[in-house]
Amino acid sequence: MTHNLLELRGVHTHIGAYHILHGVDLAVPDGQVTMLLGRNGAGKTTTLRTIMGLWPASKGELRFRGRRLNETATPDIAAGGIAYVPESMGIFTDLTVKENIVLAARSARHEDELDRARLDWIFGLFPALKKFWLFPAGKLSGGQKQMLAVARAICEPRALILIDEPSKGLAPSIIQNLISAFRELKSQQTTILLVEQNFNMARALGDTVAVMDNGRVVHAGAMAELAVDEGLQQRLLGLSLGAHQ
């Protein structure tokens, strides 16, 4: 039986005076892709940021590999094996693609210390990064920046990758490219928690799904079940998969 790599129990998060998360319960099984769905403002991004410690939980418990995360600082959470790709991508635009990758590879002090085999694998997933290796990241297109953001998260082995809306604003061909990359990660048993609005992408990748609304998880289960139940989609997300095909 698959155990949960990450668990959130009754997590509340406040941002200033605003109460955003109202008791989130979430389980992310090891080696699977968990989709986090929900309408705008449901609390998906806040959940990821709370896991990373960027907005600390005011109540409840977060556990990663059984270890409590609540009081852990963001750098320690990252060093513990969680990579984060924010919605804004967080690319260092004044740095080159190479420098972005060197920075993300904590064990490498410079380019020569990067894991070459892993880098080749990344270049295989995202050929544009090889082409633009010495190019300032700020000059890349939106899709290429997203590729770089994901590449940073996987340039060293990580136990869990949190990705926030990677398909946002991207052309369908780029989205297909990302889906292929995530499938390859999935085939390597990488655990991913993926926030996504694109239901087709969610259906293509997800093993399990959690749907959020008003700062709570209102549905959790297998992605395959949600993908075939248009009534449930309509009720939870206000849409049906049929409308997205």
Place this chain on the structure above:
Amino acid sequence: MKSTTLASAADAAAAVPKAQFDWKPLALLAAVMLLAVPAIGSGSTWLTLTVAGLAMGFIVFVIASGLTLVFGLMDVLNFGHGVFIALGAFVATTVMGGMAGFSAQGGWQSLLVVFGAMLAAMVVAGALGWAFERVIVRPVYGLHLKQILITMGGMIVGEEIIKVIWGPLQIALPLPEILRGSYLIGDAAIEKYRLLASAIGAVVFVALVWTLSRTKIGLLIRAGVQDREMVESLGYRIRRLFVGVFVAGSALAGLGGVMWGLYQQNVSPQIGGQVTVLLFIVIIIGGLGSTLGCFVGALAVGLVANYTGFLAPKVALFSNIALMVAVLLWRPQGLYPVTNR
């Protein structure tokens, strides 16, 4: 897996259009120097003024480089930067005064004393910077108005402490014999100390550029200037980096204080406050957080101050402000803007 070397990645990159280095601010600097030739009329006077302007620019760069890094990385408006300048200068008076006998032997001994004073000033100013960050700056991260108020307050307190230790009066900081006088190139007189100050400024610039572009610490600083949160999300403790940069910036201000004191050949407790406005003009002209921008901005300020001081002394009083306005009309984010800021 097939192993691809990064050399081939570089070859592939060669096929794509390269990002162009922005030469325009450097061209502007050259244009200012060239335009001054006919205005001044005399080649030797132009050379003297140009070297003096560059030397002043190099000294200002040494002082301001720490301020721009601190603002760029930490988003801290440190109006107390001047206290490190003053402290550095006063430490130099103590070291050079205490070693006057050794220095009086002349030659390399006096140069050694000058460099020793610079080193001592950097250590003391760096140590004060560490305490300043912990006690004064840390509680007001992200609060600009409070930063301005409390760092100005810190500078006032610092100046008063300097008065308690060294007294309220101006103290002479004479150049050693070996650095007095000028080299004559034709009719142009090039002061020896200005050449040394320029050399030190150039070394600091090269060291900073090398650190920022060739080391991982430098990468972290450049990345932190753009997105502190993402640097933390990659697993790096940016607070430690903050402290390190603040200490380094304070130490550079201490070094700059010695250079400025020797430039003026005297120091007063207000020396830091007097140059603070100039420093902010330089880092605004350069682009907040940009080391290269700070360098070019400092040289431009030094040159314009010297040229206008000769050509139109009354204009010189506001030449730096005029230069800043002109640059910001051309480039509102400064000469080399840091992205995301």
